[in-house]
Amino acid sequence: MPSPAQHTFRALADPTRRDILKMLTRQDMTIAEVSDRFDITRAAVKKHLTVLSDGGLITVTPRGRERINSLNPVGFAPVLNWLEYFDSFWDDRLADLKSAIEKDTK
């Protein structure tokens, strides 16, 4: 089961998605507005927006027949810096190391 941070990392891992995020720092946009700025299909843009939304990096609000995509700054918290990420990463790994070694010693 991937952690929420993994969804966020996955969302950030793609350059097109990062470009979309950069655009959304300036203004909220509909899917059509986003796809107008990229040389990719509307369906592909929609897919990227879904991944960004799954990663918690944007929120999607229906407005009439349109869906407005906005940046969700709070969603960046899980990956705000690598120090926090590795802090819990190493805690988990070291706990596993300790239990593996102690099992081996018995």
Place this chain on the structure above:
Amino acid sequence: MTDNTLRKSIYLKAAPEKVWDYLTEPDKLALWFHPPKTPLAEGQPLEMFGAESGDKLIWGDVRVARKPSYLEYSFTVKPMGDAVSIVKWSLDAVPGGTRLTLEHEGLPQVAEAFDLTLALDKGWEEHMGRMRAHLHENLS
């Protein structure tokens, strides 16, 4: 964030030689970390693979391997992009076992690793400020 280094120490009920094997041997690394294809050795590239996916997840170079007291390698993980950090392991014999110390240096800020600081305007700075404030609220 002025100090991009993590430090952690644990005590293990095993001699440094045994702990060393857990840090360098593929079958032992598989038990708690990610397995490399060959034992870690000085001057050799470091490559570790996902147990399930088989994808290369972590890579770098083993800079120092002084059995059984000190191991150092550069360390890049997939989502970190080109950012290279350094992992240092120190093993000290203590009564009843080993004190193992980990130092992980040179961790970049996420925004740097993802190239998000380039071409970002003031709006982004403000967003980052809000993120930090929110995170710190949650932690306190």
